[in-house]
Amino acid sequence: MAERELPIHHRATDPGGRVWSFGSVTWVHCPECDHAAKSTGSSVSCAHCGYATIPSLKPYSDKWAYPTSSNPRCSHCGNPLDRRDRPTARHKEGKLFVSIRCDHCDETEDYPASPGSDPAASRPYRLLRRYLETQVGGETLWVNNLVHLDALEDWLGAKVRERGPQPGLTMMAKLPRWMKASTNRAKVLRGLAQLRERAEQAGIDE
Ligand SMILES: [Zn+2]
Ligand SMILES: [Zn+2]
Known part of the structure; x- marks a missing residue:
C-alpha cells in the first residue's frame, strides 16, 4: 500500500474560534450498533441502524x-x-x-x-464515546467532525503557524504541547490521516 503524502506545508494562520465552532456535529459510537452516529448535542441519530433520540422540543421541563x-x-x-x-x-x-x-x-x-432543566436529561450524550479518536505516542488524538479534522490538519501541517486576528485562547492556542511539537508533526499528521480513513469507511460526511 502506497504511503499517502503528509500534508506538510509552509504556513497557516490561526482561523480563530473555539473547538465547538468547528462543524456542528460530533460523531460518536452509536449506543445500539457501535457504528458512527451523529450527535448534535440535543439528539443522537445513527444512519446505520436507525437509532435516534427524539430531540427535545421543549428544552425545559415545566417541573424543573x-x-x-x-x-x-x-x-x-x-x-x-x-x-x-x-x-x-x-x-x-x-x-x-x-x-x-x-x-x-x-x-x-x-x-x-x-x-430549569433536568440535569439527568443531558447526561447520556456525554457518556457516548467519540468515534474519531486514535492514539499517537500514548496520547489521544481526537476530532469531533470533518471540519475540525481539516482545520487541525491545516494548522498542524504548517511549518510556520501565525496568530490570526482573533485574540485570546482559540482552539489552536489551546492545543496540547505534544500535538504542536515539530518533532511530533509527522506522527500527528499520520494520526489525522488515520482518522480521515476511519471517517471515510464509516460514511462520515460532515
Ligand atoms: Zn446504530
Ligand atoms: Zn432556613
Whole structure:
C-alpha cells in the first residue's frame, strides 16, 4: 500500500474560534450498533441502524426550576440556599416558583424561580464515546467532525503557524504541547490521516 503524502506545508494562520465552532456535529459510537452516529448535542441519530433520540422540543421541563435570585436566602432563617435545579416548580398567578426546603431550619417555602432543566436529561450524550479518536505516542488524538479534522490538519501541517486576528485562547492556542511539537508533526499528521480513513469507511460526511 502506497504511503499517502503528509500534508506538510509552509504556513497557516490561526482561523480563530473555539473547538465547538468547528462543524456542528460530533460523531460518536452509536449506543445500539457501535457504528458512527451523529450527535448534535440535543439528539443522537445513527444512519446505520436507525437509532435516534427524539430531540427535545421543549428544552425545559415545566417541573424543573432554580431560584432566580443570584443570592437566594431562606425566608425563615436567612441562611443561603443553593441554586441548583429542582423538580419542584409550580406556577402561581402566572409566575414561576420553586419549592425549596432549607437545610438549616427545615422550613419549606416557594421562591421566585426561572425555568430549569433536568440535569439527568443531558447526561447520556456525554457518556457516548467519540468515534474519531486514535492514539499517537500514548496520547489521544481526537476530532469531533470533518471540519475540525481539516482545520487541525491545516494548522498542524504548517511549518510556520501565525496568530490570526482573533485574540485570546482559540482552539489552536489551546492545543496540547505534544500535538504542536515539530518533532511530533509527522506522527500527528499520520494520526489525522488515520482518522480521515476511519471517517471515510464509516460514511462520515460532515
Ligand atoms: Zn446504530
Ligand atoms: Zn432556613
